[in-house]
Structures are given as C-alpha cells and as structure tokens.
Amino acid sequence: MQRFNPDGSTSRDVEVEVGDDVRVSSSEPGVAYLVRTDKVPADLAGIEMLDDEFWNSVALNAGHQSTDMFTEGLVLGEYELYTRDDSGLWSAASAHQVVIEPLILVPPNPDPQLVMA
Secondary structure, eight states, X not given: OOBOOTTSOOSSOXXXXXXXXXXXXXXXXXXXEEEEGGGOOSSHHHHHHSOGGGEEEEEEOSTTOOEEEEOTTOOSEEEEEXXXXXXXXXXXXXXXXXXXXXXXXXXXXXXXXXXXX
C-alpha cells in the first residue's frame, strides 16, 4: 500500500496489482478520487458520469488519517489521485500516478520428488 502526502502527492509513482488497496490521506476531511488519467473530467459530476471501471472514491473522515482505497473493479492503467475537502475545494492531481497492473500468479514450486525422467 502507498501513503499519499497531505496534498495528494507521492514521492514516486505507485504500482499495484488489480485488487490491491492504495492508502490515501489528506490534510482535511473530504473525499479522495482515483481517476484514470485518460478519463479526467472537469468536475465531480463528470467523474460520477464515468463508468465505474475508470474511477473510485473513498471518504476521508478526518484530516491526516490514512484510509484504504480499493482498486477492485478498476481497469488496468494509470490513475491520478484528487481530493475534495468538505467545503468543496479540489486539490490538483497528485504529482505521481498510481499504475494498476495485472495480477501475476506465480505457480507453486513443484515437489522435487515428483520430477519425471
């Protein structure tokens, strides 16, 4: 999981697998929005009109408190984090992106006693 700075920025891009959580926080209570970079609309109404697979949100109940945001159901790609405080003020997009990658399944190690000649 990745923690974002109070302004929504990170120190680097974040790579997560589909279904992993992203840890977000803000200096003010409000809502955090993770929006695919090629789908960013101008306002909240525009975000909410997007198909669910291109964005997600989570309530930030208190300032400076980390909250997990689910990535389950989002399509693969690059996302930006925005926050809106309870008074309606929007942050700029985070300086770095969240990259949602495919889940990589690693097969278990075979039993060495079952090696066939």
